[in-house]
């Protein structure tokens with residue numbers, strides 16, 4: 373099942389500018405940064421140094437205008453784009469949600485941050501929230 377909230381994903385037009393804003397305004401520091409070509413994003417994970425170790429903030433900047441983040445910013449402007457839950461087994465949770473009639477975006481998990489395996493529930497089947505399921509690489 374779901375283990376907890378892994379991160380909140382925020383769509384930003386410019387990753388470097390957003391990283392600087394979160395550092396200077398809220399004191400958050402980057403713990404991981406990568407480019408995911410398949411998802412069409414440049415992304416960074418942030419957390420509070422010496423903090424409570426809760427969910428991370430994920431900044432997502434589009435690599436292309438026709439990517440999920442590019443389209444999201446086009447339609448809504450920058451803002452919260454997704455809520456990601458950590459799971460131990462993404463296939464098992466995806467199957468359980470499909471059995472409840474929810475639409476999963478992918479038939480098979482795809483590669484997410486840091487080698488994790490991910491899938492998404494369509495926001496129209498989750499109360500208007502794009503829900504990501506994340507199985508961390510270490511758990512597999």
Ligand code: CMX
Nearest residue numbers: 381411413432440441453454477484485492495500501502
């Ligand atoms: N949160 C809430 N609602 C959203 C949404 C979001 N992020 N994105 C779209 N919607 C809503 C739209 O407002 C629209 O609603 P209305 O019909 O009422 O206007 C509806 O969903 C559109 O749905 P759609 O036509 O099926 O799909 P879109 O072309 O808008 O794409 C989605 C939406 C979720 C399928 C697409 O963004 C997607 O495939 N996302 C998964 C991948 C992703 O987000 N990657 C980036 C992050 C990568 C990572 O985390 O590693």
